[in-house]
Amino acid sequence: MITPKIPMPSNPFKFLKKQKQEIGISPDELLFRGIRKSDKVHLNIIDFNGEKLEEKSIKHIEEAFPLNKTDSVTWLNIDGLHDATLMDKIYKGIELPKLVLSTVMDTQARPTVQDFENSLFISLKMMQRDPVTDQITVENLSLVITENMLISFQEKKGDVFEPVRERIRMNKKRIRNSGTDYLAFTLLDIVIDNYIYNLGILGEKIEDLEDRLLVNQNKKTIDQINRYKRELNFMRKSIKPAKEMILNLAKLDTDLIDEENEIYYRELQVNISHASETSDNYREMLSDQLNIYHTTISAKLNDIMKFLTIFSVIFIPLTFIAGIYGTNFDVLPELHYRYSYYIMWLVMIVITLSMLVYFKKKKWF
Known part of the structure; x- marks a missing residue:
């Protein structure tokens, strides 16, 4: 089955716009909406409990369905969201709401959390810094939590969750003896930590610019301020909705999150609030720098x-x-x-x- 691809804006700093092709589409239609970032879909399974661990790549999604009925914890990671046929098989094989999988295929969907009878759906933006271009890249991350299985959907193959895999391989007691709810927490924790990490890198540049601003005002300075403002606004588009989603997640009364793990989800609230407040502080700093620049230039002009x-x-x-x-x-x-x-x-x-x-x-x- 060939999945039509809807073109999206090439400039990552542009705010989202509704595409004309999406108008009139049913909310639960399995249609990929976004830019295809992976040539093919990669399926990886980690099945574990306190005594055993099995990690493998699979070619057919049907191989994962029986694991949803076992007592062990199964982490199914799917890299690539464009295959509507695969999503339809997941919908039928694991009996997930079709609206969930439709939202998964929409890479521009707003971060959200939805509680269903047999599953919990979480969606947010995952942020990374390209080591080559030193620019922020954002991709949509979706998590589906059931009693025994966690399914993570990523737009492309990456190693951002490799620390979690290493903890599982090294038989860390907490993660190996906990359920899918704690595993979901560890993934969300890494996403939020990346928010704070990337804000810190940008913050160092902003603070360094503030020191140079007092001794040197030129066109290059104003260009840097505007570039940092665009980058920060781009990051805030992911952080602010994620904060709202985390707060809603903490309010859920769901059986899929054990009471003993609720403390970890409250920690997520603290971390995402820290990231949000940090972004606000840097935004104010950039506004102050812009005012300082214009004030200094005006003073020089007056002289x-x-x-x-x-x-x-x-x-x-x-x-x-x-x-x-x-x-x-x-x-x-x-x-x-x-x-x-x-x-x-x-x-x-x-x-x-x-x-x-x-x-x-x-x-x-």
């Missing part, structure tokens, strides 16, 4: 205009005197006087000095 004004005012009487003696009349009383030239210079110098003394007393410069 220049003050100097030019004083310079012009001084030369007005001098030009007046030179204009009188530069006329073409034959009869000028002082024209043939022996010391006229020197007297004119003396008068002009006295006027200049008098005006400078007057301006100095008025503290105009």
